[in-house]
Amino acid sequence: MKVLQKYYKNIFIFDFNKTINDIPSNFIFLNSLDNLEMEFDIIDISTPSTTHIIVLKSILSKKIVFKKIIIEKPLFSSQDEYNLLLSIFDSYKGLKNKIYVNEQYYSSKALEKFSRSLNFNTINKISIDMSKNRLLDQINGRFIDSNLEAYGIEIPHILAVLDYLKINLDEITIEENNHYIDKNNYNNQGVSIHFKINNIDIFITSFLGDFYVKGHFKIPNNMNRSLCINEDNSINSSLKFDPVQNVERLYTEIRINDSINYLFDNLLDNHYRNIIHDKLPNQYSLEKILIINHLLLYLYKNKNTIYLGD
Known part of the structure; x- marks a missing residue:
């Protein structure tokens, strides 16, 4: 509002x-x-x-x-x-x-600039993480999706970013699709998914409680909103969405090879302004939103639930 x-x-x-x-x-x-x-x-x-x-x-x-x-x-x-x-x-x-x-990530100026620098012929791995401890938010009244749970919060954003990067969501294969739940607190959840398309491995994660699962280890959750691109098994480019540690709010960090720049990128304001003035980017369409939404339902229906304890 x-x-x-x-x-x-x-x-x-x-x-x-x-x-x-x-x-x-x-x-x-x-x-x-x-x-x-x-x-x-x-x-x-x-x-x-x-x-x-x-x-x-x-x-x-x-x-x-x-x-x-x-x-x-x-x-x-x-x-x-x-x-x-x-x-x-x-x-x-x-x-x-x-x-x-x-879906404001279609209106991200930083994502637009970042995507122009990519050469998909050399990419072998894409990692996207959107994690934040939202347990206090829930106590203060923020709802979770009662049908899709942790899949309904950040995963739509992540899939939109993949679509923006021209990943054909209809052609991906699902290698792993894990839904982690704290057995002592059902609202303490996270999602970790591994896709493959052609020769690219895609890893997406979103943990929304006080823990994060990395490999076989359960560690404390730290806020992270990042997109990393690997070429030849090393990170060549990355994007850190707002908030970026030690950087003024609404600035995104763009790292391309050894060059680091910061770009003001008020996603929500960009998106509303584009809607109001009929200037949404070509990448956005209701048809794509429907594709993302159907994939979201499929992922939730076919998840592997893992309950974690202390």
């Missing part, structure tokens, strides 16, 4: 779950979505993942007029939700052209 404040004077909030206690004074709270005789420039659905499509259907059924609608990722969390989405598309022609999923 803070991002939208930069572009719009009037911002309305409707709380489907009735959980918001303090409404900022510069926002307008709506008690109902019935009989809204106005046109909204943007409607932003940022409810829990499993309610995205239900909320979308409710908005449409109330005949609320809008130009664009933004939905948080993942767009859907189950096959039933996807089937409902298809029926909505059948009932509301042209809706696909108004829906945008909040």
Whole structure:
């Protein structure tokens, strides 16, 4: 919402779950979505993942007029939700052209610059890690995806980055797909996946609790949002997304061979601005989001669950 404040004077909030206690004074709270005789420039659905499509259907059924609608990722969390989405598309022609999923990594200036430096003929390994201890966030009310669990938080972002790097997600083979859970705290989870495509090994990891699994070892989790590219079995290039240790917030570290540069890259602001001004990069499309979402469901359904103790 803070991002939208930069572009719009009037911002309305409707709380489907009735959980918001303090409404900022510069926002307008709506008690109902019935009989809204106005046109909204943007409607932003940022409810829990499993309610995205239900909320979308409710908005449409109330005949609320809008130009664009933004939905948080993942767009859907189950096959039933996807089937409902298809029926909505059948009932509301042209809706696909108004829906945008909040996948901000497609709007990353740093990722754009970084990808131009890559030669995929020499790459043999790609590693992407997006890990952060979110246990305190959960205590403070941040929800986890009740259908996709740890797969529904950062894995969509990681798959979007792979897509941006022109990895064909339809052609990858899954070598390993592990879901780690602390047997003493079910919400303390992480994901580690190994893909292969052609001659490239792809490793993606996302640990969202107080532990991290590296090889056969369980170690304390440290915040990390990085993309590493290996050529000839050595790291030649890397990208460290915000936040970068000892660097001002919203700056990304780009390392290409021995050269290190820092680029201001406010992902969320970039993404919203691109949506508002119809300037989303060519790499983004709803069709790609659907591919990512289906792969997400497949990975969760076919995971190998490992319970860890002390």
